[in-house]
Amino acid sequence: MPTPTPSLITVIVAFVKKSLYFSSRYVRQTYSRLTYPKQLSGINMAWTCSGNTNSALIENMWKNGLITDARVKEAFLKVDRAHYAPAMPYEDSPQPIGYSATISAPHMHASAVEHVLSYLLPSSTSPSPRILDVGSGSGYLTHVMAELVGEKGLVVGLEHIRQLKELGENNMAKSEQGRRFLESGKVRFRFGDGRKGWVEEPREGEQQEGMGWDVIHVGASAVEIHPELIEQLKAPGCMFIPVDDDKMGYNQHVWRIEKDGNGEVTKKKLFGVRYVPLTEAPKE
Known part of the structure:
Protein backbone atom coordinates (compact mmCIF):
# COMPACT_ATOMS: atom_id res chain seq x y z
CA MET A 1 0.00 0.00 0.00
CA PRO A 2 1.52 3.39 -1.00
CA THR A 3 2.41 5.85 1.75
CA PRO A 4 0.13 8.96 1.73
CA THR A 5 1.89 12.14 0.68
CA PRO A 6 1.87 15.22 2.98
CA SER A 7 -0.49 17.02 0.60
CA LEU A 8 -2.93 14.10 0.66
CA ILE A 9 -2.83 14.01 4.47
CA THR A 10 -3.59 17.74 4.56
CA VAL A 11 -6.60 17.25 2.30
CA ILE A 12 -7.90 14.36 4.44
CA VAL A 13 -7.50 16.33 7.69
CA ALA A 14 -9.23 19.34 6.19
CA PHE A 15 -12.12 17.17 4.99
CA VAL A 16 -12.53 15.52 8.40
CA LYS A 17 -12.48 18.89 10.19
CA LYS A 18 -15.06 20.31 7.82
CA SER A 19 -17.26 17.23 8.22
CA LEU A 20 -17.05 17.44 12.01
CA TYR A 21 -17.84 21.16 11.89
CA PHE A 22 -20.99 20.71 9.84
CA SER A 23 -22.04 17.68 11.90
CA SER A 24 -21.57 19.58 15.17
CA ARG A 25 -23.31 22.62 13.74
CA TYR A 26 -26.25 20.47 12.62
CA VAL A 27 -26.57 18.90 16.08
CA ARG A 28 -26.52 22.31 17.78
CA GLN A 29 -29.08 23.80 15.42
CA THR A 30 -31.33 20.74 15.61
CA TYR A 31 -31.24 20.74 19.42
CA SER A 32 -31.97 24.44 19.44
CA ARG A 33 -34.98 23.99 17.16
CA LEU A 34 -36.29 21.14 19.29
CA THR A 35 -35.84 23.03 22.53
CA TYR A 36 -37.21 26.46 21.69
CA PRO A 37 -40.04 27.69 19.47
CA LYS A 38 -39.29 29.98 16.57
CA GLN A 39 -41.41 32.76 17.99
CA LEU A 40 -39.13 33.18 21.03
CA SER A 41 -37.00 36.02 19.65
CA GLY A 42 -33.27 35.50 19.78
CA ILE A 43 -33.29 32.19 21.64
CA ASN A 44 -31.84 30.25 18.69
CA MET A 45 -28.77 32.52 18.90
CA ALA A 46 -27.87 31.16 22.34
CA TRP A 47 -25.12 28.97 20.91
CA THR A 48 -23.21 32.05 19.71
CA CYS A 49 -23.33 34.00 22.97
CA SER A 50 -20.33 32.62 24.86
CA GLY A 51 -17.54 35.06 25.68
CA ASN A 52 -14.10 35.31 27.26
CA THR A 53 -15.30 37.57 30.08
CA ASN A 54 -18.51 38.12 32.00
CA SER A 55 -19.19 41.39 30.21
CA ALA A 56 -18.58 39.76 26.81
CA LEU A 57 -21.09 37.00 27.64
CA ILE A 58 -23.75 39.51 28.68
CA GLU A 59 -23.08 41.80 25.71
CA ASN A 60 -23.46 38.85 23.34
CA MET A 61 -26.81 37.93 24.87
CA TRP A 62 -27.86 41.57 24.55
CA LYS A 63 -26.82 41.79 20.90
CA ASN A 64 -28.61 38.55 20.04
CA GLY A 65 -31.86 39.55 21.72
CA LEU A 66 -31.66 37.09 24.60
CA ILE A 67 -31.62 40.05 26.99
CA THR A 68 -33.93 42.84 25.86
CA ASP A 69 -34.33 45.02 28.94
CA ALA A 70 -31.47 47.31 29.98
CA ARG A 71 -32.23 46.74 33.67
CA VAL A 72 -31.81 43.00 33.24
CA LYS A 73 -28.56 43.54 31.37
CA GLU A 74 -27.22 45.75 34.16
CA ALA A 75 -28.14 43.19 36.82
CA PHE A 76 -26.32 40.38 34.99
CA LEU A 77 -23.26 42.59 34.45
CA LYS A 78 -23.04 43.10 38.23
CA VAL A 79 -22.83 39.35 38.95
CA ASP A 80 -19.66 37.57 37.81
CA ARG A 81 -20.66 34.07 36.73
CA ALA A 82 -17.12 32.87 37.55
CA HIS A 83 -18.14 32.97 41.22
CA TYR A 84 -20.89 30.43 40.53
CA ALA A 85 -19.86 28.16 37.64
CA PRO A 86 -17.01 25.72 38.41
CA ALA A 87 -15.55 25.67 34.88
CA MET A 88 -15.89 27.69 31.68
CA PRO A 89 -18.10 30.26 33.44
CA TYR A 90 -18.59 32.42 30.36
CA GLU A 91 -19.84 29.61 28.12
CA ASP A 92 -23.55 29.89 27.37
CA SER A 93 -24.24 26.33 28.42
CA PRO A 94 -25.41 24.43 31.52
CA GLN A 95 -22.77 22.91 33.80
CA PRO A 96 -22.81 20.32 36.59
CA ILE A 97 -22.28 21.68 40.10
CA GLY A 98 -22.41 18.37 41.97
CA TYR A 99 -25.13 16.31 43.69
CA SER A 100 -26.83 15.66 40.30
Whole structure:
Protein backbone atom coordinates (compact mmCIF):
# COMPACT_ATOMS: atom_id res chain seq x y z
CA MET A 1 0.00 0.00 0.00
CA PRO A 2 1.52 3.39 -1.00
CA THR A 3 2.41 5.85 1.75
CA PRO A 4 0.13 8.96 1.73
CA THR A 5 1.89 12.14 0.68
CA PRO A 6 1.87 15.22 2.98
CA SER A 7 -0.49 17.02 0.60
CA LEU A 8 -2.93 14.10 0.66
CA ILE A 9 -2.83 14.01 4.47
CA THR A 10 -3.59 17.74 4.56
CA VAL A 11 -6.60 17.25 2.30
CA ILE A 12 -7.90 14.36 4.44
CA VAL A 13 -7.50 16.33 7.69
CA ALA A 14 -9.23 19.34 6.19
CA PHE A 15 -12.12 17.17 4.99
CA VAL A 16 -12.53 15.52 8.40
CA LYS A 17 -12.48 18.89 10.19
CA LYS A 18 -15.06 20.31 7.82
CA SER A 19 -17.26 17.23 8.22
CA LEU A 20 -17.05 17.44 12.01
CA TYR A 21 -17.84 21.16 11.89
CA PHE A 22 -20.99 20.71 9.84
CA SER A 23 -22.04 17.68 11.90
CA SER A 24 -21.57 19.58 15.17
CA ARG A 25 -23.31 22.62 13.74
CA TYR A 26 -26.25 20.47 12.62
CA VAL A 27 -26.57 18.90 16.08
CA ARG A 28 -26.52 22.31 17.78
CA GLN A 29 -29.08 23.80 15.42
CA THR A 30 -31.33 20.74 15.61
CA TYR A 31 -31.24 20.74 19.42
CA SER A 32 -31.97 24.44 19.44
CA ARG A 33 -34.98 23.99 17.16
CA LEU A 34 -36.29 21.14 19.29
CA THR A 35 -35.84 23.03 22.53
CA TYR A 36 -37.21 26.46 21.69
CA PRO A 37 -40.04 27.69 19.47
CA LYS A 38 -39.29 29.98 16.57
CA GLN A 39 -41.41 32.76 17.99
CA LEU A 40 -39.13 33.18 21.03
CA SER A 41 -37.00 36.02 19.65
CA GLY A 42 -33.27 35.50 19.78
CA ILE A 43 -33.29 32.19 21.64
CA ASN A 44 -31.84 30.25 18.69
CA MET A 45 -28.77 32.52 18.90
CA ALA A 46 -27.87 31.16 22.34
CA TRP A 47 -25.12 28.97 20.91
CA THR A 48 -23.21 32.05 19.71
CA CYS A 49 -23.33 34.00 22.97
CA SER A 50 -20.33 32.62 24.86
CA GLY A 51 -17.54 35.06 25.68
CA ASN A 52 -14.10 35.31 27.26
CA THR A 53 -15.30 37.57 30.08
CA ASN A 54 -18.51 38.12 32.00
CA SER A 55 -19.19 41.39 30.21
CA ALA A 56 -18.58 39.76 26.81
CA LEU A 57 -21.09 37.00 27.64
CA ILE A 58 -23.75 39.51 28.68
CA GLU A 59 -23.08 41.80 25.71
CA ASN A 60 -23.46 38.85 23.34
CA MET A 61 -26.81 37.93 24.87
CA TRP A 62 -27.86 41.57 24.55
CA LYS A 63 -26.82 41.79 20.90
CA ASN A 64 -28.61 38.55 20.04
CA GLY A 65 -31.86 39.55 21.72
CA LEU A 66 -31.66 37.09 24.60
CA ILE A 67 -31.62 40.05 26.99
CA THR A 68 -33.93 42.84 25.86
CA ASP A 69 -34.33 45.02 28.94
CA ALA A 70 -31.47 47.31 29.98
CA ARG A 71 -32.23 46.74 33.67
CA VAL A 72 -31.81 43.00 33.24
CA LYS A 73 -28.56 43.54 31.37
CA GLU A 74 -27.22 45.75 34.16
CA ALA A 75 -28.14 43.19 36.82
CA PHE A 76 -26.32 40.38 34.99
CA LEU A 77 -23.26 42.59 34.45
CA LYS A 78 -23.04 43.10 38.23
CA VAL A 79 -22.83 39.35 38.95
CA ASP A 80 -19.66 37.57 37.81
CA ARG A 81 -20.66 34.07 36.73
CA ALA A 82 -17.12 32.87 37.55
CA HIS A 83 -18.14 32.97 41.22
CA TYR A 84 -20.89 30.43 40.53
CA ALA A 85 -19.86 28.16 37.64
CA PRO A 86 -17.01 25.72 38.41
CA ALA A 87 -15.55 25.67 34.88
CA MET A 88 -15.89 27.69 31.68
CA PRO A 89 -18.10 30.26 33.44
CA TYR A 90 -18.59 32.42 30.36
CA GLU A 91 -19.84 29.61 28.12
CA ASP A 92 -23.55 29.89 27.37
CA SER A 93 -24.24 26.33 28.42
CA PRO A 94 -25.41 24.43 31.52
CA GLN A 95 -22.77 22.91 33.80
CA PRO A 96 -22.81 20.32 36.59
CA ILE A 97 -22.28 21.68 40.10
CA GLY A 98 -22.41 18.37 41.97
CA TYR A 99 -25.13 16.31 43.69
CA SER A 100 -26.83 15.66 40.30
CA ALA A 101 -27.56 19.38 39.97
CA THR A 102 -26.61 21.89 37.30
CA ILE A 103 -26.27 25.62 36.84
CA SER A 104 -28.52 26.49 33.90
CA ALA A 105 -27.20 28.16 30.76
CA PRO A 106 -27.00 31.96 31.08
CA HIS A 107 -29.59 32.47 28.34
CA MET A 108 -32.09 30.40 30.34
CA HIS A 109 -31.51 32.52 33.42
CA ALA A 110 -31.93 35.66 31.31
CA SER A 111 -35.20 34.33 29.90
CA ALA A 112 -36.50 33.55 33.39
CA VAL A 113 -35.72 37.05 34.65
CA GLU A 114 -37.30 38.78 31.67
CA HIS A 115 -40.51 36.74 31.99
CA VAL A 116 -41.04 37.83 35.62
CA LEU A 117 -39.35 41.24 35.49
CA SER A 118 -42.42 43.39 36.14
CA TYR A 119 -42.97 41.49 39.40
CA LEU A 120 -39.30 41.60 40.44
CA LEU A 121 -39.04 45.37 40.35
CA PRO A 122 -40.30 47.54 43.23
CA SER A 123 -43.64 49.20 42.48
CA SER A 124 -46.32 51.27 44.17
CA THR A 125 -48.31 48.11 44.90
CA SER A 126 -45.24 46.12 46.02
CA PRO A 127 -42.43 48.44 47.18
CA SER A 128 -40.47 45.57 48.75
CA PRO A 129 -40.76 42.52 46.45
CA ARG A 130 -40.39 39.07 47.99
CA ILE A 131 -38.81 36.45 45.72
CA LEU A 132 -38.54 32.68 46.21
CA ASP A 133 -35.90 30.85 44.14
CA VAL A 134 -36.76 27.14 44.37
CA GLY A 135 -33.75 24.97 43.54
CA SER A 136 -31.33 27.86 43.94
CA GLY A 137 -28.31 25.59 43.33
CA SER A 138 -25.18 27.65 42.71
CA GLY A 139 -26.92 30.84 43.88
CA TYR A 140 -26.24 32.67 40.60
CA LEU A 141 -29.81 33.57 39.69
CA THR A 142 -30.59 34.28 43.35
CA HIS A 143 -27.90 36.96 43.25
CA VAL A 144 -29.05 38.39 39.90
CA MET A 145 -32.62 38.76 41.15
CA ALA A 146 -31.36 40.43 44.33
CA GLU A 147 -29.85 43.14 42.12
CA LEU A 148 -33.34 43.94 40.79
CA VAL A 149 -35.63 43.95 43.83
CA GLY A 150 -34.53 47.29 45.28
CA GLU A 151 -33.22 48.21 48.71
CA LYS A 152 -36.16 46.72 50.61
CA GLY A 153 -36.60 43.56 48.54
CA LEU A 154 -35.99 40.01 49.78
CA VAL A 155 -34.74 36.97 47.86
CA VAL A 156 -34.82 33.50 49.43
CA GLY A 157 -32.92 30.63 47.80
CA LEU A 158 -34.48 27.27 48.70
CA GLU A 159 -32.53 24.01 48.32
CA HIS A 160 -33.45 20.41 49.13
CA ILE A 161 -29.78 19.38 49.38
CA ARG A 162 -27.98 20.91 52.32
CA GLN A 163 -24.61 20.97 50.57
CA LEU A 164 -26.12 22.99 47.71
CA LYS A 165 -27.65 25.45 50.15
CA GLU A 166 -24.17 25.96 51.57
CA LEU A 167 -22.70 26.18 48.06
CA GLY A 168 -25.02 29.06 47.20
CA GLU A 169 -24.06 30.92 50.37
CA ASN A 170 -20.35 30.36 49.82
CA ASN A 171 -20.51 31.42 46.18
CA MET A 172 -22.34 34.63 47.01
CA ALA A 173 -19.80 35.44 49.71
CA LYS A 174 -17.06 35.57 47.04
CA SER A 175 -18.05 39.11 46.04
CA GLU A 176 -18.33 42.24 48.17
CA GLN A 177 -21.89 42.91 47.03
CA GLY A 178 -22.87 39.30 47.67
CA ARG A 179 -21.50 39.49 51.21
CA ARG A 180 -23.50 42.67 51.82
CA PHE A 181 -26.68 40.98 50.64
CA LEU A 182 -26.09 38.04 53.00
CA GLU A 183 -25.11 40.16 55.98
CA SER A 184 -28.10 42.49 55.58
CA GLY A 185 -30.55 39.60 55.24
CA LYS A 186 -31.65 40.75 51.81
CA VAL A 187 -30.63 37.31 50.50
CA ARG A 188 -31.20 34.18 52.55
CA PHE A 189 -30.65 30.51 51.75
CA ARG A 190 -32.96 27.89 53.25
CA PHE A 191 -33.11 24.09 53.32
CA GLY A 192 -36.39 22.36 52.49
CA ASP A 193 -38.73 20.67 50.02
CA GLY A 194 -39.25 23.17 47.22
CA ARG A 195 -42.46 21.48 46.03
CA LYS A 196 -44.14 22.78 49.17
CA GLY A 197 -42.78 26.30 48.78
CA TRP A 198 -41.50 28.17 51.80
CA VAL A 199 -42.84 30.47 54.50
CA GLU A 200 -40.28 33.08 55.53
CA GLU A 201 -40.98 34.96 58.73
CA PRO A 202 -41.88 38.63 58.20
CA ARG A 203 -39.06 41.11 58.48
CA GLU A 204 -39.18 44.18 60.67
CA GLY A 205 -42.03 46.41 59.53
CA GLU A 206 -43.73 43.69 57.45
CA GLN A 207 -47.28 42.59 58.09
CA GLN A 208 -48.18 38.92 58.38
CA GLU A 209 -50.52 39.14 55.37
CA GLY A 210 -47.63 40.29 53.18
CA MET A 211 -45.67 37.07 53.53
CA GLY A 212 -46.50 35.61 50.12
CA TRP A 213 -44.17 35.77 47.13
CA ASP A 214 -44.26 38.32 44.32
CA VAL A 215 -42.18 35.92 42.23
CA ILE A 216 -41.51 32.20 42.49
CA HIS A 217 -38.79 30.90 40.20
CA VAL A 218 -38.40 27.13 40.00
CA GLY A 219 -35.04 25.91 38.72
CA ALA A 220 -35.98 22.23 38.30
CA SER A 221 -38.73 20.39 36.46
CA ALA A 222 -41.86 19.60 38.45
CA VAL A 223 -44.25 16.73 37.73
CA GLU A 224 -47.10 19.21 38.11
CA ILE A 225 -47.74 22.86 38.87
CA HIS A 226 -47.81 22.32 42.61
CA PRO A 227 -50.87 23.95 44.25
CA GLU A 228 -48.82 24.94 47.31
CA LEU A 229 -46.68 27.17 45.10
CA ILE A 230 -49.69 28.83 43.47
CA GLU A 231 -51.25 29.35 46.89
CA GLN A 232 -48.10 31.12 48.13
CA LEU A 233 -48.08 33.57 45.22
CA LYS A 234 -49.20 37.06 46.13
CA ALA A 235 -52.13 38.60 44.30
CA PRO A 236 -50.71 39.88 42.03
CA GLY A 237 -47.76 37.53 41.60
CA CYS A 238 -45.95 35.47 38.98
CA MET A 239 -44.25 32.06 38.76
CA PHE A 240 -41.76 30.68 36.23
CA ILE A 241 -41.75 26.88 36.40
CA PRO A 242 -40.65 24.01 34.10
CA VAL A 243 -43.13 21.12 34.14
CA ASP A 244 -42.94 17.56 32.78
CA ASP A 245 -45.23 16.88 29.82
CA ASP A 246 -45.30 13.14 30.53
CA LYS A 247 -44.80 10.75 33.43
CA MET A 248 -41.25 9.87 32.37
CA GLY A 249 -40.17 13.50 32.17
CA TYR A 250 -38.81 13.10 28.65
CA ASN A 251 -40.51 16.30 27.52
CA GLN A 252 -40.78 19.49 29.54
CA HIS A 253 -42.12 22.99 29.01
CA VAL A 254 -41.74 26.19 30.98
CA TRP A 255 -45.00 27.66 32.23
CA ARG A 256 -45.63 31.26 33.29
CA ILE A 257 -48.25 31.37 36.01
CA GLU A 258 -49.83 34.71 36.87
CA LYS A 259 -52.17 35.55 39.72
CA ASP A 260 -53.98 38.86 39.31
CA GLY A 261 -55.06 41.26 42.04
CA ASN A 262 -58.33 39.38 42.47
CA GLY A 263 -56.59 36.04 42.89
CA GLU A 264 -57.51 34.75 39.43
CA VAL A 265 -54.81 32.43 38.02
CA THR A 266 -53.78 32.19 34.35
CA LYS A 267 -51.30 29.68 32.95
CA LYS A 268 -49.27 30.08 29.76
CA LYS A 269 -46.98 27.45 28.22
CA LEU A 270 -43.81 29.16 26.95
CA PHE A 271 -41.19 26.82 25.44
CA GLY A 272 -39.57 23.39 25.70
CA VAL A 273 -36.60 22.80 28.02
CA ARG A 274 -34.51 20.12 29.73
CA TYR A 275 -34.18 20.47 33.52
CA VAL A 276 -33.23 18.09 36.31
CA PRO A 277 -36.27 16.93 38.34
CA LEU A 278 -37.68 18.76 41.34
CA THR A 279 -37.49 16.21 44.16
CA GLU A 280 -38.03 15.99 47.89
CA ALA A 281 -35.37 16.71 50.46
CA PRO A 282 -33.31 13.59 51.29
CA LYS A 283 -34.10 12.01 54.65
CA GLU A 284 -31.36 12.52 57.19
